[in-house]
Amino acid sequence: MPRAEFNLQDPEDLSRLQGQWRFAPGLVPGEPNEGLVSQLDAVPCRLPDYDDSAWEVRHNLAQWHSHGLTFAWYRLRVTLPETVHGHPIRGTRCLFETCIDDYGEIWIDGECDRERGAVQGFNVPQRVLITTDAQPGDQHTFALLAINGPLAAPGGAVFVRYATLAFEWREAGY
Template identity: 75%
Template sequence: FSFMWYRINITFPETVDGHPVKGVRVQFETCIDDYGEIWIDGECDRDRGVIQGFNVPQRVLITADATPGEQHTIALLAANGPLAAPGGTVFCRYANLAFEWTGV
C-alpha cells in the first residue's frame, strides 16, 4: 500500500500581504487523497484533523494568537485506500496557511 509523511517547519513572519501577524488566528488547511492526518507540533487534532481524505478539505488550528517569529512543525500522514488493496497513488492536493484578520 502507498503512504507518505510530509513535514515542514514554519516561522510566522511580521506581516502577510502588509497585514500584521501579531495576535491573529492561524490555521493549516490541506486536501489529501485518500486518508489524511494532520499533526501540529507532535499532536494530532483528533476532533478535526484525522480520518479525512478523498479530497475532503481539512483545517486545523495552529494558534489563536500568533506571534511573529513563532515556530511550528506541521506533519501530514497520507495513505492510499482502501488499505487492504489500494489503487492509484497518494497525494496532497494543496497545503496552505490561513491567517485570519478581523475587520480587514
C-alpha cells in the same frame, strides 16, 4: 472575517516562512516493511524534533508517490513572519488547511487534533486551528501522514492536493 494566506506549495511563500517540505515513504520511514508491524505504539516522525534532514526535499507536493497500500510523510517547519501579504499577523487566528489524497493525518507541533486532524474520509479537505494568537517568530512543525486508499484495494497514489497557512482577523479594519 478578513483573511490572507500563504500557499505552502509556492516557493516565494515558503521562503517567507523559512520553510522547506521534506518527504519520506513509509509509515515509519527507513524501517523494514515501511514500519508496518502489528500493534505499533507510535511513529516518531510526527514529533516536531524528529530529524528529517536525510529525507528528500519535495518541491512539488502534488507529485505522485505510489505502490499499492502506501504510506508517506510530508514535513514542514515554518517561522511566522511579521506580515502576510502586507498585513500584520500579530494576534490573528492561524489555520493550517490541506487536502491529502487519499487519506491523511495532520500533526502540528507533535499533536493531532483528533476531531479535525485525523482521517476525515476519502479526499476530504482538512482545516486545523494552530492558534488564536499568532505571533511573529513563532515556529511550527507540520507532519502530514498520507495513506493511499481505499485501504482494502488501494489505487492511484498519495500526494498533497494543496496546503495553506491562513490568517484571519477579528475586525474588518485590519
